Amino acid sequence: MVDTLFILLTTxxxxxxxxxFNVRSHRVENLxxxxxxxxFAPQNEDHVKILKNNASVMSRLLKxxxxxxxxxxxxxxxFPFVNxxxxxxxxxxxxxPFDTTDSPNFEIAEIYMSILIILQAYANVTLDCTIVAFYSLAKTQIELLRYNYEHFVDFNRDSIVVANKISSYNEENERKYLQKRFVNSVKHYQKIVWFAKEAESIFAEAMVVQFSSSSWVICMTVYKIVGLNIFSMEFVSxxxxxxxxxxxxxxYCYYGTELAIESxxxxxxIYSGDWVSLSPRFRKQLLVMMQFCTRPIAPRIAIVIPMSLETYISILRCSYTLFTFLKRK
Known part of the structure; x- marks a missing residue:
C-alpha cells in the first residue's frame, strides 16, 4: 500500500x-x-529590464x-531493472492485467509504467510552473508600480503629454499630467490585486488538494525510504x-511570500519619492493611497491559510508528526 499511496496522491x-485549467480555461485566458x-506593459527601459529578468528566472525555473x-x-x-x-x-x-513474472512481459509493463510516470511528472511540473508564474508576474508588476512611485515626479518638463497631446510646460499642465499618472497608478494597483486574487480563485481547489495531501506524500515517501538500503537504486530514485x-x-510558498513582501x-x-515637491492637495491623495496599500497582497489556501514559508515549515512539521506516528505503529 505504501508503495502506491504516494504515487496515487501525486496523481x-x-x-x-x-x-x-480545463474547467476555468476562459478565466485563465482573461489572466x-x-x-x-x-x-501591464512596460513604459520605459527600466521596466523592460525588470520584466525580462522575471521572464529569465521563470524560464530557468521551468528548465x-x-x-x-x-x-x-x-x-x-x-531501479526495477536493477532490482x-x-x-x-x-x-x-x-x-x-497480465502476468509480469517472465520476459518480455516484465519489460513491457515496466516501460509502460515508466512512460506514464514521466509524462505525469512533466505535466505536473508544467502546471506548477504556470501557476507560480502568475504569482511571480504579480510580484513583478508590484516592482514596476514601486518604480513608478519612486520616480513619480521624474519626467521631461519640456514635453508633457496631456490628453494624448504634447504640451509645453506650465503649472496647470504639470498638475494634469501628475494627476493622470496618479490615476493610472491606482488603476494599475487595482488590476494587480484583481490579478492575484483571480489566480488564487481559479486554482483554489487545486491548491487545497495540493497542500492538504503534501504532508501525506512527504510522510509516505520518508516512511518508505527509511526501510531501503542507502546504496540501492530504489533509494536514489x-x-x-x-x-x-x-x-x-x-x-508556491516562496513566491507567495515574495508577493506579500513586495506589496x-x-x-x-511612495514615501521615497519626491513627494515634498507636490502640492498639499496631491500629498493627501498619496496619503490615501498609502492607507489603501497598507494591507499586503497575500495569496491564501482555503481562504485562511497563507501561502508562505511559514506554512511550508508547518507542512514539514506535520509530515514529521505523521511519520513518527506511523513508525510507532
Whole structure:
C-alpha cells in the first residue's frame, strides 16, 4: 500500500490542477489578456529590464524543474531493472492485467509504467510552473508600480503629454499630467490585486488538494525510504522523488511570500519619492493611497491559510508528526 499511496496522491494533485485549467480555461485566458494589456506593459527601459529578468528566472525555473522530473522519472524507470537483475522482487505501482513474472512481459509493463510516470511528472511540473508564474508576474508588476512611485515626479518638463497631446510646460499642465499618472497608478494597483486574487480563485481547489495531501506524500515517501538500503537504486530514485515533492511545495510558498513582501513595500516607495515637491492637495491623495496599500497582497489556501514559508515549515512539521506516528505503529 505504501508503495502506491504516494504515487496515487501525486496523481490526484495533477488531476486537480488539470481540472482547474480545463474547467476555468476562459478565466485563465482573461489572466493572459491582462498580461498582454497596456496596463501591464512596460513604459520605459527600466521596466523592460525588470520584466525580462522575471521572464529569465521563470524560464530557468521551468528548465531546471523539467530536468529534475526527467532525472527522477529516469531513475524510477531504471531501479526495477536493477532490482530484478539482483534477484529482488519487483512490485509495480499500478495494476497490470497480465502476468509480469517472465520476459518480455516484465519489460513491457515496466516501460509502460515508466512512460506514464514521466509524462505525469512533466505535466505536473508544467502546471506548477504556470501557476507560480502568475504569482511571480504579480510580484513583478508590484516592482514596476514601486518604480513608478519612486520616480513619480521624474519626467521631461519640456514635453508633457496631456490628453494624448504634447504640451509645453506650465503649472496647470504639470498638475494634469501628475494627476493622470496618479490615476493610472491606482488603476494599475487595482488590476494587480484583481490579478492575484483571480489566480488564487481559479486554482483554489487545486491548491487545497495540493497542500492538504503534501504532508501525506512527504510522510509516505520518508516512511518508505527509511526501510531501503542507502546504496540501492530504489533509494536514489525515491530520494529524488522526495526532493521534487519538497521543491514543489516550496515554490508556491516562496513566491507567495515574495508577493506579500513586495506589496508590503509599496508605501515605502511612495514615501521615497519626491513627494515634498507636490502640492498639499496631491500629498493627501498619496496619503490615501498609502492607507489603501497598507494591507499586503497575500495569496491564501482555503481562504485562511497563507501561502508562505511559514506554512511550508508547518507542512514539514506535520509530515514529521505523521511519520513518527506511523513508525510507532
Amino acid at each position: 490526484i494533485n495533477t488531476i486537480a490542477k488539470q481540472i482547474s 493572459i489578456n491582462i498580461i498582454n494589456s497596456p496596463t 531546471v524543474y523539467h530536468f529534475a522530473a526527467l532525472i527522477c522519472g529516469g531513475l524510477w524507470a531504471i 530484478r537483475a539482483l534477484g529482488q522482487e519487483v512490485r509495480f505501482t499500478g495494476y497490470i 525515491i530520494a529524488a522523488y522526495l526532493g521534487c515533492m519538497l521543491a514543489q511545495i516550496f515554490l 508590503d513595500f509599496i508605501n515605502q516607495s
